[in-house]
Amino acid sequence: MHEFSLALEVVDLAQREAERNQAETILEISIEVGDLSGVESDAFESALELVVKDSVLHKSIIVITRVAGKGKCIACDLEFEMHQRLDTCPQCRSFPSIISGGEEFRVVSIVVE
């Protein structure tokens, strides 16, 4: 259940950014979670809801955007959407593919006041 630790990392990151920008409140935080990032998005969201209490994020709107996995087949060059790291190419059934998207796990932006 590393999603809990990751949620705490978000709170610490938000706290640092709030201080750096001399902001009193963070009104909104926007986070991207890639489908191939190794983070279970629902568990992460639940953990985040728990840990923001009593933090700089307690009033924030939390926007979590999932980013679909993208791969390029090494055999036939087809680019296709990947749901798991081990997905085979839908055209030629080759494996593995070069992952070109969906590994994101980042804070995109915050809105401060």
Next chain:
Amino acid sequence: MCDTCGCSETDDSQNHHNHHHPKKLINLNVSILSENNRLAAINRKSFEEHNILSLNLVSSPGSGKTTILEKTIEALIPSRKIFVIEGDQQTLLDADRIEKAGAPAIQINTGSGCHLDAKMVGNAMQKLNTESGSILFIENVGNLVCPAMFDLGEFKRVVVISVTEGEDKPLKYPYMFKSSHLCLINKSDLLPYVDFDVEKAISYARSINPGLEFIVLSAKSGEGMQLWFDWLLRQG
């Protein structure tokens, strides 16, 4: 005067926040693991400066990490100084075993946490009086999921599986196998009694990480252990 904050502006917008504390959008695009990665980079630099070979041992519970370490310590000491950081949710049992085998050890209890992070390792290093030229084993919490994401600053990551587990472990836990450099396949003395297919396990793991190295060994019988010691000595 604004009723909300007492400043001289009138709050004619009926919305305090709009009149003199404008909202500001700050683009960050920063990894959520950036702080851990920063601390891991500090650890890595410190290991390099002090000429310490640091290895992060990861596996599921019961694969035999601690037994491998005990036998490694017995074989390599006194020619090589060895230090160990032990990660478990509870108890000092593993650190006691390591100390009995002859290496100084620090136990980190992660409580409800399921992995070690770079900060815990940095703090443990303050307490371990490591010496130049030594090997530092960081035995992570037994878990093939969570420790994969957390760089500790180690030189290399070693994943341990045992033949009593399924050979499909690499497919089920791809992140760990993707991020490791060496895979030890332990308990080879039990191969005649189980259905574990070594070649299949290796091919599954290589499909995820083509550069992964493998050593098949048994900490109990000693088979293959010399290959592991040779690998260690090749790392510097």
